Amino acid sequence: MGVDEGFDMVPRLSRGSEDMREWGRFIDIVRKYYQDDAQVKVYDGYIEFDAGEHPMLPFDGHKFLRFSSKITGRSDKPHHVCDYIKSVRAIARSIFGSRVRPWTEAADQFGFYDWRDVHDSIKSFTNDSTTITVSRFATDGNDGSVADYPLRLLNDQLYEILDIPNKGRGLVARCNIRSGTRILYEKPLLIVRSTSPDLVHRTVASKLMALSKEEQRQFFSMHNNFPGQHAFAGIVKTNALPCGSNAVTAGVYVKIGLINHSCLSNCHNSWNSETQHETIHAIKDILAGEELTIAYDKGIPTAARQGFLRSSFGFDCRCELCTCPLPEQQASDDRRRQIQLLDEQVGDSYTVTTNPTVSLQACHTLLKVLLDEYGTSGMALVARLYYDAFQIAITHGDQARAKVFAERAYKARVACEGEDNPVTKRINGFMKNPASHDSFALGSKMWRSSKTAQPRNLGAEDFEKWLWRRQGSS
Ligand SMILES: C[S@@+](CC[C@H](N)C(=O)[O-])C[C@H]1O[C@@H](n2cnc3c(N)ncnc32)[C@H](O)[C@@H]1O
Missing domain, CATH: 2.170.270 (Beta-clip-like)
Incomplete structure (x- = not known):
């Protein structure tokens, strides 16, 4: 018996240096405050409070979602869990302000996070794992609809409007949202x-x-x-x-x-x-x-x-990239400069006409730099890049490669703009019939191929070599 009580951190902390610094400060204060308390135990990656349901604080702030326990009347230990919840909450509030969301079931209040996400987050620091595994996404229903998440209570709204530190109001994900949603x-x-x-x-x-x-x-x-x-x-x-x-x-x-x-x-x-x-x-x-x-x-x-x-x-950006340590920022700047240069090369129509292999190589290098800089979230730029590669191939009559590039551009565009976007629909047409593009064989017919001429039985690496016309492929 008993009721749950605690607090959640909303928005959750990022891996950004500002959030990491604040969390480090919070952990230092908590450790000092409880240094003589035998019920507060410090382990490799977290602090555990030996009371109630043993609430925990990880050393990595981005793994923290909730500090809570069931509160029951009696305790055989000198300190009761509700005292810990109260004092840890007060310390957290003094640093994170309204980001700390107190709740108690006694007053019909419930935490922001689904319990499954809370358990995943705890596993991520007690099992010494660097990543947070996620049990489910909002769109895991078979039909792509919102699954049995508590967000049904919110009319399937995937976000909530909240105060964001240093940025005014903003939207915060109410549940795990899969890429492409x-x-x-x-x-x-x-x-x-x-x-x-x-x-x-x-x-x-x-x-x-x-x-x-x-x-x-x-x-x-x-x-x-x-x-x-x-x-x-x-x-x-x-x-x-x-x-x-x-x-x-x-x-x-x-x-x-x-x-x-x-x-x-x-x-x-x-x-x-x-x-x-x-x-x-x-x-x-x-x-x-x-x-x-x-x-x-x-x-x-x-x-x-x-x-x-x-x-x-009219604002000074306080995002993770703009507040990260200088060496990381410089590395990002180098990549972004390289992206700009490669983008210009890819868009140079003279080279596309006279030396398409060079344009295609620039596309291939650009793809790698985009992935380094943005990871999977560079999808819109990747979609544009594949469409550029499509145009290079089709300008010289190469329908086989053009079809593959159009398929990849289409997939990326569906994920970031949707099937109903007119440009996505146009690319869908090119995917089915690459020769319908205005530039078909306009530069030359030197790469002429049929749209079904993709090589079969190639491993992934060899297929990429073929696709980008890299050495050793025909
Ligand atoms: C379109 S509004 C976004 C909503 C706004 N936060 C609000 O409370 O209405 C843009 C403004 O939000 C703030 N903002 C947005 N992104 C920001 C960022 N990365 N860093 C700092 N402030 C930001 C700036 O004041 C900016 O002018």
Whole structure:
């Protein structure tokens, strides 16, 4: 018998240096505070409190989700578990503020995390494992729908709006979300042309009149980093997302407008020009309690990126990459510079026409650097790269390779933009019939092949050699 009580950490801590430093400070205080307490035991990777259900604190903050125990009336030990919960919670609060979420079943309050995730997190530090295994994702139902997660109670909403340290409000994953899941599909409250602040202000003022009182309230509640004479233009500049790449119009969104930026984001936003909606997809597996982020920039090196975010959106970025130690930042900058150079090489139409092997090699190198920099979350860039490779191959009549590149571009685009995106649909057409592309054999016919001419029985490595026309392949 008894009731559960404790606190959860929401958003969960990242591996970023700021979170690691704060957690280290917290652990130091806890250790000092209990140094003479025989019931508090320090093990290799965690601290265990010998009371109640033995709540624990890992040394790695990113593995921590919950500190809790069942509270029963009696205890045969000098210190009762509820005293530990109270004092550890107070120390945590003094460092992490509202990120510490107290709850007690006695008052019908429940923790943020599913117990299965809590048990997985505990296993990750008591079994000395470096990774957190995840028992289930929200979309593990056979039909891809939300499975038996407590989030059913939240109308299947995969996120919650919360205060995020140093960033205002933001969206936090309510459950584990698998890469490729569509998290949001939203119609803009307003679409505005990018013109002078004065004109944007006047356009918004007239568009607001056509909106309901609730929609107007939502617009006015948005963050404004450029207050002043043209307040509406300031709200648009702070929050709007372009309606597609190179678009002259931008949309303002009630929910998507709450998604903060990260230079290594876990979500991808894109404009569906057919349905006139913005979509948000997970581009990596996201754990419950992680903040959802998109990239407001195009992945440039630190100094240029931070300058861009400051002048275009009016804030100093506090993401994991921008706050990581200098050597890591420099390594990332080197990769991003290399990505920019390779991108230019791949896009050089003269080389594509006259020396396509060089263009294809640049694509292949670019793929490797993208994976180094972004891991699996570089999916949108990878999709573009495969489409570039498709175009190189098809320009010289090579339907066999073009088909494989189109298939890979399609798969990546479905994951980050969805099957209903018009560009994804177009690529689906090229996948089925590569020769339908306008550039088919336009450069030469020197690589001519049929769309079914892929080699059979090659191992994965040899297949890649063939695909990228690397040495030793025909
Ligand atoms: C589109 S709004 C996002 C929602 C906003 N946090 C709010 O409370 O309404 C963009 C603003 O959020 C904050 N923000 C977003 N990403 C950030 C980041 N990586 N670092 C610091 N602040 C950030 C900045 O103030 C930025 O201007």
